[in-house]
Amino acid sequence: MDWDWFRWIVRRHFCGPHSRYELLACDHPAPAHWPQQLDLYLHVPFCRSFCPHCPYYKEPYDPHVADRFVAAVRREAKRWANLAGPIRIGSLYVGGGTPTLLGEQLGELIAALRTTFGGLEQVAVELLPTDASEAQLDMLSRVGVNMISLGVQSFDPASLKLIGRPYRSEVLDGAIARTVQGGFDFVNLDMMFVLPGQTLDDLQRDLDKALASGADQLTFYPLFTFPYTAVGRLRRQRRLRMPPLRQRRAQYRLLHETMRQAVMQRVSVWGFARPGRGRYSSVTRQRYLGLGPGAASCLPGQYLFNTFSVDHYCRRIEADRFATALGMAMTDDMQRYYWLYWKLYETRVPQAELEQLFAEDRRAFRWLRRARHVGLLQRQDGELTLTERGAFWVHWLQNKFVLQYIDTVWQRAMAEPFPARIAF
Numbered sequence: 001m002d003w004d005w006f007r008w009i010v011r012r013h014f015c016g017p018h019s020r021y022e023l024l025a026c027d028h029p030a031p032a033h034w035p036q037q038l039d040l041y042l043h044v045p046f047c048r049s050f051c052p053h054c055p056y057y058k059e060p061y062d063p064h065v066a067d068r069f070v071a072a073v074r075r076e077a078k079r080w081a082n083l084a085g086p087i088r089i090g091s092l093y094v095g096g097g098t099p100t101l102l103g104e105q106l107g108e109l110i111a112a113l114r115t116t117f118g119g120l121e122q123v124a125v126e127l128l129p130t131d132a133s134e135a136q137l138d139m140l141s142r143v144g145v146n147m148i149s150l151g152v153q154s155f156d157p158a159s160l161k162l163i164g165r166p167y168r169s170e171v172l173d174g175a176i177a178r179t180v181q182g183g184f185d186f187v188n189l190d191m192m193f194v195l196p197g198q199t200l201d202d203l204q205r206d207l208d209k210a211l212a213s214g215a216d217q218l219t220f221y222p223l224f225t226f227p228y229t230a231v232g233r234l235r236r237q238r239r240l241r242m243p244p245l246r247q248r249r250a251q252y253r254l255l256h257e258t259m260r261q262a263v264m265q266r267v268s269v270w271g272f273a274r275p276g277r278g279r280y281s282s283v284t285r286q287r288y289l290g291l292g293p294g295a296a297s298c299l300p301g302q303y304l305f306n307t308f309s310v311d312h313y314c315r316r317i318e319a320d321r322f323a324t325a326l327g328m329a330m331t332d333d334m335q336r337y338y339w340l341y342w343k344l345y346e347t348r349v350p351q352a353e354l355e356q357l358f359a360e361d362r363r364a365f366r367w368l369r370r371a372r373h374v375g376l377l378q379r380q381d382g383e384l385t386l387t388e389r390g391a392f393w394v395h396w397l398q399n400k401f402v403l404q405y406i407d408t409v410w411q412r413a414m415a416e417p418f419p420a421r422i423a424f
């Protein structure tokens, strides 16, 4: 089914007929104003090998390119700090790629960002199980990393093979134990479900092992098949069938029920944390600054992407310019609905903030009221919270809407370092 018309109607209804959904060439950030606080995202675009399902921008690791990249990130950070002036930086999330391929340079880079911006109370790093050695974990702890997201994905050897992960299931127990006992404030395990051929029993085994791991949070993402990835191509060539909606629904119900019985608290449509341990998320920050090639920045009134080419990124920074390639003006409507979307993703919408933000715009309330009537939302302690059914449909909408946009933008941006215009 072609969902383009449906996406068009929904966007037009919420954000108005005059909102333009296009990213235009943009080589200089121009936010409407600087907020009091920002979070940082650093994209380290290097991997040893490529997993076929992976949609993220990455390049094969080359130490010479990595040296150039590290120097460029330091300069880019200083350039942003000079432009923004004194600004509070809450957290830093380092993703990729495989950030720990930088070794000691990653620690030096985190220290340099701390000197440039100050703050950085929370520093989170994505880690591959094969990199969770004692030496690596010690280094991360020494440089103030206090949150780790370990990319386990599955304990099942057949599933690991299917998604092309570069390790065997035997390494997982040791990697998880070392990370959980490594003295970090918070450990998240990234897991996958809705894999082709995965049965409910397979998923139950993964859920049980993940729960027994002692990690603070478990995030179970459905396998996304972006058409431009190797898995997307394979799906087209071999007509690989993804689990149908009924099976997806049954898996989601099993996930939810198992977490409920284990008294895990839902912190996003896919994430469950031990009560009182906080939460870990790479995507739900409201205002953030992206460093590195392929990184996005969400600033007041403007959404930006750096070029998706490490070479062009370094060239721009070495020429004392910003590495931004694309920008989109965000109207007030777009920013309000962006906020609401991520609150729904977190499964909780604070009512006081909702009333304040949407004081002049009652459309959102009409839709939220309907969602409550059909059992997707409920009122709880001053918040609108998603029910299990509501969380499933947000997960489904994420597949139908947001991934389609990401696919359009990333596919073009990876093919052209500086596209003139991407409309979606």
Ligand code: SF4
Residues within 6 Å of the ligand: 046, 047, 048, 049, 050, 051, 054, 055, 056, 058, 096, 097, 098, 128
């Ligand atoms: S999933 Fe992780 S390790 Fe695999 S290619 Fe993508 S970024 Fe690299």
